[in-house]
């Protein structure tokens with residue numbers, strides 16, 4: 001291992017010579033920096049290139065460090081990974097003259113007018129997540145509302161509220177025709193979100209979690225038990 005000082009930090013790197021034409025720098029998931037260079041490049045030249053790319057190197061080392069730390073959690077900060085509908089995306093907070101959120105492949109760019117104001121930038125992301133959730137949850141609820149109706153269970157039209165909840169995935173107040181779903185369902189695979197959607201809709205037929213309730217569940221979603229168990233096992237900490 002060789003070392004170099006970049007922005008007052010001592011960075012170790014592994015240098016290999018090969019037959020390629022250019023100096024190549026990679027940050028590996030195990031937090032090592034790998035440099036490969038043609039045999040004719042002087043050591044001083046490699047150090048100059050590392051210095052030139054120091055901000056890229058340090059940012060990517062930080063990103064790898066964070067993603068190791070939060071394998072499954074959702075930390076809404078630059079460089080962290082979040083799980084949306086069960087898929088992993090990496091977050092990038094970027095300075096912009098317009099507040100917006102964009103997805104490219106498995107990357108989410110939060111374009112923010114105040115990149116140094118974390119709370120402000122997180123609000124932009126959360127607002128985007130919320131409006132995404134409102135459409136996605138409502139589509140799912142409508143789908144299962146129709147399934148219930150097709151199975152002979154009258155289900156009224158209802159109002160949907162999406163919000164962050166500490167202890168529950170969702171609630172239904174039949175008298176107010178109101179379904180509330182936890183925004184954290186955005187982080188789980190779709191089949192779990194569907195389980196919660198149907199659960200709340202069945203409460204329009206039955207308020208209690210009794211045989212009648214689960215009988216309807218069985219009819220409309222035969223694998224509901226597996227979804228219920230896995231959701232609460234794998235994703236319990238999200239609501240904590």
Ligand SMILES: [Zn+2]
Pocket residue numbers: 199203209
């Ligand atoms: Zn319930």
